[in-house]
Structures are given as C-alpha cells and as structure tokens.
Amino acid sequence: MKIKAIITGATGMVGEGVLLECLGHPDVEQVLVINRKAGGISHPKLREIIHTDFFNLSLIEQQLMGYNACFFCLGISSVGVSKEEYKHITYDLTMHVGQLLAGLNPEMTFCYITGAGTDSSEQGKMAWARVKGATENALMRLFRNAYMFRPGFMKASPGQKNIKSYYKYFAWLYPVGRLVYPAGFCTLKEVGQAMINAAVKGYPKKVLEVKDIVDLAKA
Template sequence: MKVKAIITGTTGMVGEGVLLECLNHPDVEQVLVINRRPGGVSHPRLREIIHTDFFNLAPIEQQLTGYNACFFCLGVSSVGISKEEYKHITFDLTLHVGQVLARTNPEMTFCYVSGAGTDSSEKGRLAWARVKGATENALMGIFKRAYMFRPAFMKASPGQKNLKGWYKYFAWLYPIGHALYPAGFCTLQEVGQAMINTVIKGYPKRILEVKDIVALAKAV
C-alpha cells in the first residue's frame, strides 16, 4: 500500500521529524503539510498549504481529499496558558480538524501525538492529561483506524531545524536514558516509521506507548 499523508505541525519538532521520515520512505507517495507559516522544506513529493485558521478549513477543504493518512503532530504545552485556552487548542481544534478529515476521507488512518501520561479515564489529577485523554477518546470515536501515540523523550532526527529550546541541553541524556529506561525513550525516526506502518500494516492496539512505537517501527 502506498501512503498519501496529511501532516500538521511540521514547523515543530515532532512534526518536522515525522515529515523527514515520510519524505525518506519509499512507500510514502504524497505528503501534504498544512502550516500557518512556510516550513521551508522542498521535495518532489511534498505540497504545502499555508492556512492560518484551523477552525475554518472550508477554504481548503477540497484540497484535503484523496489522502489515506493524517499524522497530527500539532500541539502546545500547557505551561503558561490557561486551562480554557489549552483545551480550546488541544481538544476543540484537533476534533474540528478530525471531523473535517473524517468527512472528506472516511477510510483515513489518523495518528495523533498525545504523550506519555495521558489520562484515558479523563478523571485524573492533571488537567493536561485529562484533556489529552478526552481528545484521544473522541478521535477513536470518529475514525475506525485511529492510533494514539504516547511518546516520552524523543531523539531528534538528523537534519532537524525546529528543535525545542531545551533540547540541545538534554539531548546528551538520550543514550543513557534509553539504556536505563527504554520504555521512556524513542527516536523521532521510530515515531515516523511507526505512523507509516499503521497505514500499511495496522496494529492490534489503538493506544501506542513507547514500547509499541518502537516495535511497530521495526515491523517488516
């Protein structure tokens, strides 16, 4: 199966890593990125739409048909913003995009990056984890093929430019952390490969922790 993927969030660290893996993968035929600002990546299989309002996709909706995957890497940290704003961006925006894509591509495989510690019960102590859990649960109700990715510490891919400010100070920890606690560490290459494999091969679990991401990335 050839993958035709829509990717969001490619001006961020996770989305850029997934994009690079898709562009390097022989089974990815087309990639469409939707960004608020130009991502600065050029490739024969890549098309970019600049669109600032993700709550109003009507102007570009016709351009979103014909894809069999969405790798949703768009997100914000809960640090420094109100609970209401975090929910609006994390839950409301993601669900709006998901509903549009489910309507235009009903057989689409939808991969959502939430994160380790996400609360599926939606009743835990941490507000961000409850919101992420609610988002996961809603997406699994919209898409027949929805996979929730819960990575922890991710090693950037070679050539990445959009790295978080803290990353350069902690990147050296990866080999040590991976050796001591492999369940908490993976690479962005593994995240991207695993997403591609959800489309091609599927996976028995709909929620993928780090060990699942690594295993699916290695699946041949």
C-alpha cells in the same frame, strides 16, 4: 499500499521529524503539510498549504480530499497557558480538523501525537492529562483506524531545524535514558516509521506507548 499523508505541525520538532521520515520512505508517495508559515522544505513528494486559521478550513477543504492518512503533530504545551486555552487548542482544534477529515476521507488512518501520562479515564488530577485523554477517546470514536502515540523523550533526527529550546540542553540524556529506562525514550525516526507502518499494516493496539512505537517502527 501506498500512503498519501496529511501532516499538521510540520514546523514543530515532532512534525518535522515525522515529515522527514515520510519524505524518505518508499511507501509514502505524497505528503501534504498544512502550515501557518512556510516550512522551508522542498521535495518532489511534498505539497504545502499555508493556512493560518485551523478552525476555518472551508477555503482549503477541497484540497484535503483523496488522502488515506493524517499524522497529526500539532499541539501546545500546557505550561504557561490557561486550562481553557489548552483545551481549546488540544481538544477543540484537533476535533474540528478530525471531523472534517473523517467526512472527506472516511477510511483515513489518523495518527495523533499525545503524550506519556495521558489519562484515558478523563478523571485524573492532572488537567492536561484529562484533556489529552478526552481527545484520544474522541478520535478513536471518530476514526475506525485511529492510533494514539504516547512518546516520552524523543531524540531528534539528523537535519532537523525546528528543535525545541530545551532539547539542546538535554539531548545528552538520550543514550543513558534509552539504556536504563527504554520505556521512556524513543527517536523521532521511530515515531515517523511507526506512523507509516500503522497506516500501511495497522497495529493490534490503538494506544501506543513507547515500547509499542519502537516495536511498530520495526514492523
């Protein structure tokens, strides 16, 4: 099975890592990235749409047809934003895009980057975790083939340009953390590989913790 994937958030650290993995993978034959600004990457497989308003995709809707995977890496941190703004971007925006894609491509595999500690019950004390849990649950109702990725600390891939500011200060932790607490550490290469394998082969679990991500990357 060959993959034609849409990637969101490709100008961020996670999305860029997933994009680089897709561009180098033989099972991925076409990639469409939807960015608010130019990503600066050129590749024969890659097509880029610059579009600033993800709540209004009507102008590009026809260009989103014919894809069998979406690797949704767009998101924001809950730090420094209101609960309302965090929900608006994390839940409302994700579901707006998801509902459109589900209508255009009903059999699409939808892989969503969420986070370790997400609250599937939607009843916990942490507001961000409840919102992430609600988003996960809604996506799994919307798509028959939906996989929620909950990575912990992720090691960037060689050649990445979009590195989070804190990463350069904590990158040294990765080899130690992977050794002593493997359940909390993976690489962006593994995340990208696991997403591709989810689209090609599937996986028994719909919610993937770090161990599942690592295992699926090897599949």
